[in-house]
Amino acid sequence: MSLDKDQVQQIATLARLKLSEDEYAESVKKLSKIVDFVDQLSQADTSGVIPMAHPLDLAQRLRPDVVTEPDHRDHYQENAASVTDGLYLVPKVIE
Amino acid sequence: MALHTMTMAELTAGLESGAFTSVDVTRSLLDRIASHDAKLNALITVTGDAALAAAAKADGDRAASNAGVLNGLPIIHKDIFCTRGVKTSCGSKMLDNFVSPYDATVVERLSAAGAVVLGKANMDEFAMGSSNETSFYGPVHNPWDLDCSPGGSSGGSAASVAARFAPAATATDTGGSIRQPAALTNTVGIKPTYGRVSRYGMIAFASSLDQAGTITRTADDAARVLGVMAGFDERDSTSVDVPVPDYLGEIGDSIKGLRVGVVRQHFDEGLDADCAVTVKEAIAVLESLGATTVEVDLPNIDLSVPTYYVVAPAECSSNLSRFDGVRFGHRAENADDLFDLYCRSRGEGFGDEVKRRIMTGAYVLSAGYYDAYYLKAQQVRQLIADDFRKAFADVDVIAGPTTPTPAFKLGDKVDDPITMYLNDIYTIGANLAGLPAISVPCGFVSDLPIGLHLVASHFAESTLLRCAHQYQQQTDWHTACAEGFA
Structure with a gap:
């Protein structure tokens, strides 16, 4: 199945990716190829097969809900582009 | 014997006897990286000062009879493992400015055992690639032919070990990213069972497939490093609490009576004819050591690559949503609003292949397509996985080629994602089923190395290491070194 530019635009929006015009053209071509390739899965008979949830058939482990880490906020925020008073800054969201 | 040519086993003997110190070894390898890496581009960051300090500490610990099992041994980490105070880029512009505030469990355990970290290895961006060409820092060159790719995504780790920059490197494998580059560079690469090694601090690509392992020149060295890396970690919710066997202690055991399965489908069309001959000769060596071979059938294995290219992108699109330009990583300048900040930070920070996989993932998970693609996959x-389970009722290991061909030229497959994806045709099954697998050097085709691929049942790493070790006792392919890197 081929994808068109509108579909690729919709996917890029879902994925929060800004693409250039060249990238759109290239993506339409290459994503269509990938979708064609994975379409061969439709030939497999999977009636009654339970989708695999975990490679080892294990359940997710739980841990007690207790504090195990000290506060590293200032250290972690050294990697952020913009912080003030311990808060991450982003462009204005509410007018 | 020059220090850079020694395995970890040989270096340990020399350090123990006092023939040389860890500072001697570390200096020698740092010099070698400085003089040879311009040809390969295998390292993104060299941590020379920290390495010499760690080596001096290791020598002091040894003098005080306090040596860990990897005391003073040099190692290189794939740049996907967070290392405290050091740039951890994952091969991406997105993380070019990221200095990790903490150590991955793998890094922490190896350092605690006395290993000396020389630097961080180049890799495909976010481990997405099979040729190392998607790295923001440029491709790695294969020491065996500088015009060729060393494979990927752990291409820098493999090239480093092949070029004798270090006897061992850490690596990760989501669809073949340890084993394929190992095969293409004449090194040993092991991907353990899913959950065997902690993924804490290992930047996530596809969380139900990712697993950390090693690249070394011998199975014996792999056993040494893996023995330290493996084991339960409460900080990784998928880490499995199963005791770690004594890999090194068991490696010398005979493989007499070992049942080796040969997959019918793996010798069909698609496999280079000379590779087929070489791999069959390697399997004959296992027979000469007392193993028996039987043909096994994996009827759905042809669907492993398309299955992978639904599951892995789906998980990647979810994992990489954390890169938002806010808390860490690349941030676009002068964003109009929050949406623009997200879209432009990600558009600028990610490379083409990563964007393609995120979009593939977003598509197969989107309303209307989820059942047809994700659920179906x-x-x-x-x-x-059921096919493998049935096969392992009759055999202990499955043997075959690691790759369909030897190393390919840089630039050859970069424009066609599907051709690139098919490189991992023999390796992806082990990831989908969570099984351990190893690639061991088994000969040369057109003067380029290739690998024998062995897969075993869950938590049977010991069997793989033993089998590879016994094979290496009978063969000397792994001692061959690329011209210019001896």
Whole structure:
């Protein structure tokens, strides 16, 4: 199945990716190829097969809900582009 | 014997006897990286000062009879493992400015055992690639032919070990990213069972497939490093609490009576004819050591690559949503609003292949397509895992080629994603089923190395290491070194 530019635009929006015009053209071509390739899965008979949830058939482990880490906020925020008073800054969201 | 040519086993003997110190070894290898890496581009960051300090500490610990099992041994980490105070880029512009505030469990355990970290290895961006060409820092060159790719995504780790920059490197494998580059560079690469090694601090690509392992020149060295890396970690919710066997202690055991399965489908069309001959000769060596071979059938294995290219992108699109330009990583300048900040930070920070996989993932998970692609792929994945389970009722290991061909030229496959994806045709099954697998050097085709691929049942790493070690006792392919790097 081929994808068109509108579909690729919709996917890029879902994925929060800004693409250039060249990238759109290239993506339409290459994503269509990938979708064609994975379409061969439709030939497999999977009636009654339970989708695999975990490679080892294990359940997710739980841990007690207790504090195990000290506060590293200032250290972690050294990697952020913009912080003030311990808060991450982003462009204005509410007018 | 020059220090850079020694394995970890040989270096340990020399350090123990006092023939040389860890500072001697570390200096020698740092010099070698400085003089040879311009040809390969295998390292993104060299941590020379920290390495010399760690080596001096290791020598002091040894003098005080306090040596860990990897005391003073040099190692290189794939740049996907967070290392405290050091740039951890994952091969991406997105993380070019990221200095990790903490150590991955793998890094922490190896350092605690006395290993000396020389630097961080180049890799495909976010481990997405099979040729190392998607790295923001440029491709790695294969020491065996500088015009060729060393494979990927752990291409820098493999090239480093092949070029004798270090006896061992850490690596990760989501669809073949340890084993394929190992095969293409004449090194040993092991991907353990899913959950065997902690993924804490290992930047996530596809969380149900990712697993950390090693690249070394011998199975014996792999056993040494893996023995330290493996084991339960409460900080990784998928880490499995199963005791770690004494890999090194068991490696010398005979493989007499070992049942080796040969997959019918793996010798069909698609495999280079000379590679087929070489791999069959390697399997004959296992027979000469007392193993028996039987043909096994994996009827759904042909669907492993398309299954992977639904499951892995789906998980990657979710994992990489954390890169938002806010808390860490690349941030676009002068964003109009929050949406623009997200879209432009990600558009600028990610490379083409990563964007392609995120979009593939977003598509297969989107309303209307989820059942047809994602759910269907998870069903086929179950069929593939069941095929392996049935096969392992009759055999102990499955043997075959690691790759369809030897190393290919840089630039040859970069424009066609599907051709690139098919490189991992023999390796992806082990990831889908969570099984351990190893690639061991087994000969040369057109003067380029290739690998013998062995897969075993869950938590049977000991069997793989023993089998590879016994094979290496009978053969000397792994001692061959690329011209210019001896």
